[in-house]
Amino acid sequence: MVELWDGLAQAFWLVVTADSELVEIALRSLQVTLTALLVACLIAMPLAALLAVSRFRLRRVVIATLNALMGLPPVVVGLIVYVILSRSGPLGVLALLFTPTAMIIAQVIIVVPLIASIAHQSLRDLWQEYHDLLISMNVTQTQKMQTLLWDARRALLTATLAGFGRAIGEVGAIMIVGGNIDNATRVLTTAIALETGKGEFALALALGFVLIALTLLVNLCIHWLGKTEREGRW
Amino acid sequence: MSTLFPLQIHEAVTRRHGKTLVGPVSMTLDGRGVCVIIGPNGSGKTSFLRLLHGTARLHSGSILWSCSTEEARRRQSFVFQHPVMLRRSVLENLLYPMLIRGFRGKAAQAQAEAWAERTGLQDTLQRPASVLSGGEQQKLAIARALVTKPDVVFLDEPCASLDGRATREIETILTEIKAQGTGLVLSTHDMGQARRLAETAVFLLRGRVHETGNAAAFFNRPKTKAAQAFLNGDIVE
Numbered sequence: 412m413v414e415l416w417d418g419l420a421q422a423f424w425l426v427v428t429a430d431s432e433l434v435e436i437a438l439r440s441l442q443v444t445l446t447a448l449l450v451a452c453l454i455a456m457p458l459a460a461l462l463a464v465s466r467f468r469l470r471r472v473v474i475a476t477l478n479a480l481m482g483l484p485p486v487v488v489g490l491i492v493y494v495i496l497s498r499s500g501p502l503g504v505l506a507l508l509f510t511p512t513a514m515i516i517a518q519v520i521i522v523v524p525l526i527a528s529i530a531h532q533s534l535r536d537l538w539q540e541y542h543d544l545l546i547s548m549n550v551t552q553t554q555k556m557q558t559l560l561w562d563a564r565r566a567l568l569t570a571t572l573a574g575f576g577r578a579i580g581e582v583g584a585i586m587i588v589g590g591n592i593d594n595a596t597r598v599l600t601t602a603i604a605l606e607t608g609k610g611e612f613a614l615a616l617a618l619g620f621v622l623i624a625l626t627l628l629v630n631l632c633i634h635w636l637g638k639t640e641r642e643g644r645w
Numbered sequence: 646m647s648t649l650f651p652l653q654i655h656e657a658v659t660r661r662h663g664k665t666l667v668g669p670v671s672m673t674l675d676g677r678g679v680c681v682i683i684g685p686n687g688s689g690k691t692s693f694l695r696l697l698h699g700t701a702r703l704h705s706g707s708i709l710w711s712c713s714t715e716e717a718r719r720r721q722s723f724v725f726q727h728p729v730m731l732r733r734s735v736l737e738n739l740l741y742p743m744l745i746r747g748f749r750g751k752a753a754q755a756q757a758e759a760w761a762e763r764t765g766l767q768d769t770l771q772r773p774a775s776v777l778s779g780g781e782q783q784k785l786a787i788a789r790a791l792v793t794k795p796d797v798v799f800l801d802e803p804c805a806s807l808d809g810r811a812t813r814e815i816e817t818i819l820t821e822i823k824a825q826g827t828g829l830v831l832s833t834h835d836m837g838q839a840r841r842l843a844e845t846a847v848f849l850l851r852g853r854v855h856e857t858g859n860a861a862a863f864f865n866r867p868k869t870k871a872a873q874a875f876l877n878g879d880i881v882e
């Protein structure tokens with residue numbers, strides 16, 4: 412119990428004094444996660460829309476695979492990305508291992524199935540509603556996808572938030588491919604793991620509280636953005 | 646008169662899961678005035694309209710407009726029995742058909758507002774379409790179907806779940822656009838409405854055209870027994 416209070420107090424001081432190392436780690440966490448989230452959305456959203464409106468042969472297989480991949484163990488993703496990016500691996504020449512880029516790649520792989528699956532569910536429901544109308548209007552495939560993505564944007568926000576939650580709290584994969592290098596690839600989660608390992612529970616807890624606060628903050632911001640839009644519009 | 650008509654239907658059949666929903670049907674529609682499709686529930690009115698519109702698969706036979714199928718498709722629209730509202734504002738619903746044709750900006754806006762005015766929706770423009778009443782939604786669906794100035798509009802029981810006032814308002818709109826030369830093909834189970842609007846009557850029974858012809862003649866002196874019984878309000882199956 413004492414450690415909890417110590418952690419809270421330490422978190423408080425780290426934040427109010429804007430501890431330079433904490434700020435650096437927190438910013439890197441945000442930068443890596445938000446970049447990964449952006450890339451993942453750019454892949455997952457069109458994919459989800461395509462799965463909703465088109466009827467190709469492997470569609471069901473793709474959907475089932477995405478659903479299965481939602482539960483992909485991050486450590487395994489990390490391991491596979493590690494092997495691919497390692498010097499003797501197929502993409503070794505890019506020298507990406509132990510860089511933030513490698514961490515972003517791993518996070519993208521982890522969250523794309525999650526975002527695509529959740530997004531697909533709401534887009535599929537909306538497509539059922541819109542199907543007759545859009546077919547009657549002779550809308551092109553691309554326009555169908557655009558219409559669904561735009562009109563389901565609030566549900567897609569929820570999918571994005573789920574992806575954010577999974578990515579920012581991820582530790583196994585980015586530990587492996589990032590290496591938790593000070594000043595280079597250390598982020599909040601890997602720092603927590605390190606400090607816990609060293610027995611620095613108060614500091615680890617402090618970082619944990621910062622992580623939670625950061626997650627809440629981003630969620631609230633995105634929620635607030637969605638809400639002001641609704642009030643302004645409706 | 647537009648170049649879409651006459652519409653020539655020859656032995657057209659649409660099937661679903663091995664069951665024939667409509668056909669074989671052979672007839673010619675000249676597109677003058679309102680063509681009303683009547684018949685008991687399940688007789689195939691909806692399927693027939695969809696078949697003509699091109700959203701039900703033509704299993705065999707042919708449906709030939711007087712221009713290419715693509716052009717015909719661009720110049721017609723469909724109003725569903727249960728209006729499908731886009732999850733957008735009333736204005737955006739009206740803009741949508743123009744938007745997908747690449748027509749936007751001030752002119753599109755003016756057109757949408759003009760149609761809102763004509764259908765009495767001018768005060769609802771910024772509201773989400775989903776909060777409109779049933780009658781308002783159907784009027785919006787009709788305005789949205791007309792905003793691209795189609796040559797023919799298919800309407801599937803447009804007043805089925807509406808009260809008398811909304812029905813009258815919609816009939817007024819339909820009469821106006823008919824006067825401007827837009828072809829209307831509409832199904833209804835309201836015989837009063839059919840008499841008020843129709844120039845041509847098509848009586849469907851079990852997916853086939855049982856009797857068709859000039860509306861006045863049909864309603865006053867139906868030739869077939871089934872049509873007589875149907876117009877008398879008897880149960881026809």
Ligand SMILES: Nc1ncnc2c1ncn2[C@@H]1O[C@H](COP(=O)(O)OP(=O)(O)O)[C@@H](O)[C@H]1O
Nearest residue numbers: 661662666684685686687688689690691692693
């Ligand atoms: N998608 C479908 N699959 C199978 N049967 C259908 C389908 N749609 C309609 N039907 C059947 O086709 C017949 C005609 O239906 P419909 O065109 O809706 O008639 P109406 O509009 O005159 O009530 C009905 O017997 C109905 O059960």
Ligand SMILES: [Mg+2]
Nearest residue numbers: 690691692726
């Ligand atoms: Mg029907």
